[in-house]
């Protein structure tokens with residue numbers, strides 16, 4: 085979906101909501117122009133900085149809700165002012181006859197930016213081979229391993245390379261969650277033909293986090309059929325998971341055996357040397373001046389995964405900017421200490437929010453996760469859902485799961501109810517403030 089289609093659909097939802105009257109709509113919403121959409125952020129241009137402020141305080145949460153309803157993705161708005169927009173580089177005419185589908189690839193996830201080391205060498209080699217000869221060498225290619233070790237990066241590097249070599253190729257990256265949502269959406273709206281048209285006409289299908297197929301029989305069936313259709317046409321399939329296919333709970337045998345047709349490669353945690361090399365590459369790309377000693381020190385301190393290594397570097401960068409000092413060993417040590425403190429201090433999860441909200445309102449956790457419809461339970465439950473949405477980055481379906489397996493629409497409606505009541509109920513505002521303070525302690 086491009087920015088204009090998405091924006092038009094979101095705009096229609098604003099228009100249909102009586103909360104936004106004609107004037108509000110015309111002044112704040114209709115005056116915005118869609119600029120770009122990268123799969124996560126829809127950039128819109130608004131006429132003045134006043135509009136930006138108004139968007140930030142009054143429209144953002146509805147926007148996110150509507151965007152989720154349309155795409156089943158967490159999409160946030162970014163407002164910019166006239167003149168801020170990058171000049172459009174897109175050609176006026178389509179250069180090829182290729183169907184216009186967004187591959188959803190991060191352009192930074194390339195082979196050039198991937199540091200090879202112990203733990204990912206084999207995965208890198210397999211990825212490169214597949215990108216040079218898709219559909220021929222290892223099909224399917226399956227990466228497995230722990231979080232933040234570069235599986236998504238490598239998988240998308242294949243996509244970027246295939247597109248660079250063959251601009252006409254149709255490449256599609258999806259998370260398993262997105263595949264599942266698309267499938268359910270197609271079923272509910274009688275759009276299976278369209279769904280199959282999209283998924284079975286790609287040259288390269290990249291599916292991330294296959295472990296989320298666990299316990300989803302219907303989606304597994306459809307995935308099996310998609311897999312077969314592509315495989316028979318020699319189209320390349322690449323998948324990732326946090327474990328081997330046969331270790332994924334209730335993954336049907338026929339899928340497990342299909343996945344074994346190709347090559348499964350694991351990615352393991354990088355050693356000290358590789359971590360230092362990754363840090364050096366990241367620091368260079370961000371123009372940071374950090375000595376080798378300091379680099380090794382950081383790599384020695386953060387030994388979990390590459391995502392945390394990147395997080396530590398950003399933290400150090402921000403810390404140095406804040407203190408307006410160069411990056412010295414002392415500054416790094418202090419910065420990492422503060423990072424570790426915030427990490428242990430603030431593990432906000434829906435579970436913790438449920439527990440805190442339950443004790444605040446003197447109701448039980450079980451009731452908040454249950455189905456009782458009495459007001460004394462329903463309101464705390466809605467408040468807990470609202471806070472989980474606000475204070476964690478869990479998706480609506482994930483939050484629903486934490487509340488005893490509720491549907492994402494239930495969470496969405498709860499957030500909506502709380503937002504609406506906030507305008508008229510000062511007591512609710514006070515309760516939310518107190519809960520937020522308690523949760524941040």
Ligand SMILES: Nc1ncnc2c1ncn2[C@@H]1O[C@H](COP(=O)(O)OP(=O)(O)OP(=O)(O)O)[C@@H](O)[C@H]1O
Nearest residue numbers: 197198199230231232233234235236237362390391
């Ligand atoms: N070898 C590497 N060289 C450069 N960057 C890397 C490397 N490995 C991982 N990264 C970076 O670390 C971050 C996390 O990697 P990625 O998202 O690919 O992990 P993942 O294995 O898919 O994790 P998850 O299962 O949690 O999604 C990304 O920003 C990625 O660019």
